Amino acid sequence: MxxxxxxxxxxxxxxxxxxxxxxxxxxxxxxxxxxxxxxxxxxxxxxxxxxxxxxxSCAAKAETVEKVCEIVRKQLALPEDSAVTGESKFASLGADSLDTVEIVMGLEEEFGISVEEESAQSITTVQDAADLIEKLIEKKGA
Known part of the structure; x- marks a missing residue:
């Protein structure tokens, strides 16, 4: 077993x-x-x-995941009490491809990072986004 x-x-x-x-x-x-x-x-x-x-896989800090949740809620005009977690898929929350692009732009602005198009296409969940953000922040600091 x-x-x-x-x-x-x-x-x-x-x-x-x-x-x-x-x-x-x-x-x-x-x-x-x-x-x-x-x-x-x-x-x-x-x-x-x-x-x-x-x-x-390296999981992002809880603070990063929560900040991504807030940005996703705001971008998709979801109520503050809506259930958005690391496992939440953007599509399941009602996001289309344009919403996803706008979420990525919001993350870039909030965290001071630049997400390449190839990387942006691989983001499907809040956790994916948070992990990528921390990876980019780490690269930026190196």
Missing amino acids: ASVTGAASMGMTCLSFKPSKVPIHGVSKLKSVSFSISGKSLPSLRMQPGSSRFRV
Whole structure:
């Protein structure tokens, strides 16, 4: 059986995923696993191509995710209490391609970054946007 173990130390959360040797119906095509604890998004685990291992993708800081949520709510004219989380897909929130371009422009302005068109096209969720923002800010500071 697949199992997930976790440990917390010094304010950080560590997770590991061990797939079982016994096939579990529907798990053979598993590509990613996401976790949340008390509504807080944790890093996603994604299957490495050509492997049976998962890798942890770097998750943006909670503050960055929340700021992206605020910008998305504002751009899409959603109520402040609407459920927008890291896992929220722009399309599921009612965004079309023009809305997505305007969201990216708002993020560029807010965070003082420049998002290349190729990168912008890969953003489909709030978490994708927040992760990209932190990556660009890190590059900018280097």
